[in-house]
Amino acid sequence: MEKARLIFTVNPGATSTKCALYRVQEYGLVCVASENIEHPAQDLAAFNSITEQLGYREKVVKEFVERNLPENARIVACAGRGGMLTPLPSGVIKINEELVDFSLNRPVYQHASNLGAPLAYSIARLYNVEAFIADPVSVDEFPPIARISGSPDFPRFSFVHALNIRATVRKLAAQLNKRFEDMRCVVAHLGGGFSIAAVDRGKIVDNDNRMESAPFTPERAGGVPPIPLIEACFSGKYTKQQLMKKLYGEGGLYAYLGTKDLREVLARIKNGDDYAKLIYDAMIYQICKEIAAMGSVLCFDMDGIIITGGIACSEEVVRDIKNRVGRLGNIYVFPGSNENEALAESVLRVLQGRESYMTWPVNYDPLTGRIN
Ligand SMILES: Nc1ncnc2c1ncn2[C@@H]1O[C@H](COP(=O)(O)OP(=O)(O)OP(=O)(O)O)[C@@H](O)[C@H]1O
Numbered sequence: 001m002e003k004a005r006l007i008f009t010v011n012p013g014a015t016s017t018k019c020a021l022y023r024v025q026e027y028g029l030v031c032v033a034s035e036n037i038e039h040p041a042q043d044l045a046a047f048n049s050i051t052e053q054l055g056y057r058e059k060v061v062k063e064f065v066e067r068n069l070p071e072n073a074r075i076v077a078c079a080g081r082g083g084m085l086t087p088l089p090s091g092v093i094k095i096n097e098e099l100v101d102f103s104l105n106r107p108v109y110q111h112a113s114n115l116g117a118p119l120a121y122s123i124a125r126l127y128n129v130e131a132f133i134a135d136p137v138s139v140d141e142f143p144p145i146a147r148i149s150g151s152p153d154f155p156r157f158s159f160v161h162a163l164n165i166r167a168t169v170r171k172l173a174a175q176l177n178k179r180f181e182d183m184r185c186v187v188a189h190l191g192g193g194f195s196i197a198a199v200d201r202g203k204i205v206d207n208d209n210r211m212e213s214a215p216f217t218p219e220r221a222g223g224v225p226p227i228p229l230i231e232a233c234f235s236g237k238y239t240k241q242q243l244m245k246k247l248y249g250e251g252g253l254y255a256y257l258g259t260k261d262l263r264e265v266l267a268r269i270k271n272g273d274d275y276a277k278l279i280y281d282a283m284i285y286q287i288c289k290e291i292a293a294m295g296s297v298l299c300f301d302m303d304g305i306i307i308t309g310g311i312a313c314s315e316e317v318v319r320d321i322k323n324r325v326g327r328l329g330n331i332y333v334f335p336g337s338n339e340n341e342a343l344a345e346s347v348l349r350v351l352q353g354r355e356s357y358m359t360w361p362v363n364y365d366p367l368t369g370r371i372n
């Protein structure tokens with residue numbers, strides 16, 4: 001009997017590595033195993049950089065595959081979440097040694113997703129198959145107008161949860177019986193980090209890059225007033241690393257309330273904590289301002305507003321967002337992040353010849369949108 005064909009996917013996050021195996025069926029994919037493997041803070045504290053975590057996470061990922069690969073099945077392809085690479089067009093890229101080297105040793109910023117390509121490649125080599133990344137966080141398809149900031153020295157650029165955003169737009173397209181390539185919508189990905197994006201005919205034409213001005217998130221500061229920030233940089237009170245942490249990792253809800261867990265914040269509010277309520281309300285207020293801003297990018301001519309990510313599991317959040325911006329368009333909720341599934345679907349489109357893949361390095365000019 002022919003062995004079942006499986007796609008392995010891996011999505012490394014700040015504190016966990018999400019792994020999954022999908023069986024390829026004639027009509028699509030069936031998830032046969034999926035785990036969110038959490039990494040205790042004391043384990044990760046032993047490493048000075050994301051790159052140093054590779055061996056540790058590789059062991060965990062290999063154990064996942066050994067535990068879950070059925071005897072009557074074989075892996076036919078692997079996929080990992082793509083990290084902070086150079087600016088790229090959306091789509092699928094085949095992983096090679098050079099891409100692994102770039103992700104580990106020359107990424108544009110430190111981000112757990114930089115380990116996606118090395119981890120997928122490592123499993124692919126074990127099973128002698130090909131590995132891919134899809135829609136990495138450095139997807140940048142901004143048109144020229146979106147790149148203009150208030151200073152030519154600091155042009156705007158994209159940094160975005162491209163994988164989950166494009167996957168949820170595909171889901172909405174199927175639900176509305178429309179082509180993905182025709183969809184126009186605002187997507188609010190609300191997780192540990194947020195990405196609030198305008199999607200125009202399948203392309204992310206603007207988003208709230210949290211290295212610029214953006215709503216604060218459970219752990220990221222988003223936009224802060226620039227002059228006081230410059231003063232703090234030159235005050236001698238902080239190291240660069242301390243200030244980076246204030247913006248990234250220890251900002252947002254965590255800075256105000258000492259927790260990154262929105263469920264805990266909601267529980268405190270239920271128990272009458274007025275300060276927690278103020279901070280929560282401010283977060284919703286900022287999210288809604290950004291949704292409206294992204295709606296304006298689409299001239300409010302859109303198929304709807306999507307809310308997704310872990311925070312979209314909260315009925316309170318969805319209700320409070322609807323109360324502020326529900327008049328702008330229909331709101332669709334896709335709770336949780338669908339990144340592993342989106343990776344598997346991207347690879348399936350490639351295996352079935354419905355989508356072509358790019359090869360690293362991708363010689364892409366974000367200013368013209370051309371691949372040379
Ligand atoms: N049922 C829920 N109600 C409210 N908040 C929730 C719920 N489930 C998860 N969250 C919150 O969602 C946030 C984490 O979301 P998620 O798991 O999508 O993030 P992540 O994958 O770690 O990060 P990112 O989305 O930036 O890659 C946390 O603040 C968590 O408390």
Ligand SMILES: CCCC(=O)O
Pocket residue numbers: 137159160161162193194195210220
């Ligand atoms: C695209 C990833 C954004 C973030 O982690 O904040």
